[in-house]
Amino acid sequence: MIDKTQYIFGLRPVIEAIESGKEIDKLYVKKDLSGDLSKELLEVARAHGVLVQRVPVQRIDRITRKNHQGVLAVLSAVTYYHLDSLVPQLYEDGVNPFVVVLDGVTDVRNFGAIARTCECAGVSAIVIPERNSVSVNADAVKTSAGALNYLPVCRERNLVNAVKFLHDSGFKIVGTSDKNSHNYTHCDYTGPVALVMGSEDEGISPEIMKLCDTRAVIPEFGEINSLNVSVASGIMIYEVVRQRLNDNQGVI
Secondary structure, three states: OOOOOEEOOHHHEEEEEEEEOEEEEEEEEEEEOOOOOHHHHHHHHHHHOEEEEEEEEHHHHHOOOOOOOOOEEEEEEOOOEOHHHHHHHHHHHHOOOOOEEEEEOOOHHHHHHHHHHHHHHHEEEEEEEEOOOOOOOOOHHHOOOOHOOOOOOEOOOOOOHHHHHHOOOOOOOOOOOOOOEEEEHHHOOOOOOOOEEOOOOOOOOOOHOOOOOEEEEEEOOOOOOOHHHOOOOOOOHHHHHHHHHHOOOOOO
């Protein structure tokens, strides 16, 4: 259940919240909602890049029984960054950038654990897609032990285009896969790198895998061959740290 401090409901309050610049994680709109004010809401949401999900009214009723008018906005617990602004700033600041791209990771506990590792390891940012991704809500912040209060999160409408942008910006794109892959310790992570981690059930999407410069695999010797994505991310992230510490004699 979403905490009542994490959402706003009603047509006019939601419109005002969007126009005031509040970070909206998801906007639920009743499937058959119509009328001038609902059209205004959809136009405002589109203009501000807010993700709209048409849902049965029962979905909204499960969150609140108050007079929601068929509209409910779930607030984000963080302020999202824009990748096309963040990357140039990292280079300008003299940072050797390291970002983690999460493709299809939807479990809040896994996401929180990955964010916690990223913050401890000095990762520059996490990149997630708008759709088919975890919601960065208060539960995610709690699970991350507060790391998401410090770690930039970029939520991109098109993850394929985001990865292309990183590649064109000088990043080596490293995907994790058990097919046609090198042992993860044999890859070079000392330059700008974007580490792509896929969901546990589907892995990295084919479109994004095609963009990877290198495919890395973590050897597994047990019977189940199924590392949790947060554990696998931790292993990969700290291999990047290890190489950079060795290459720069203590400076990541």
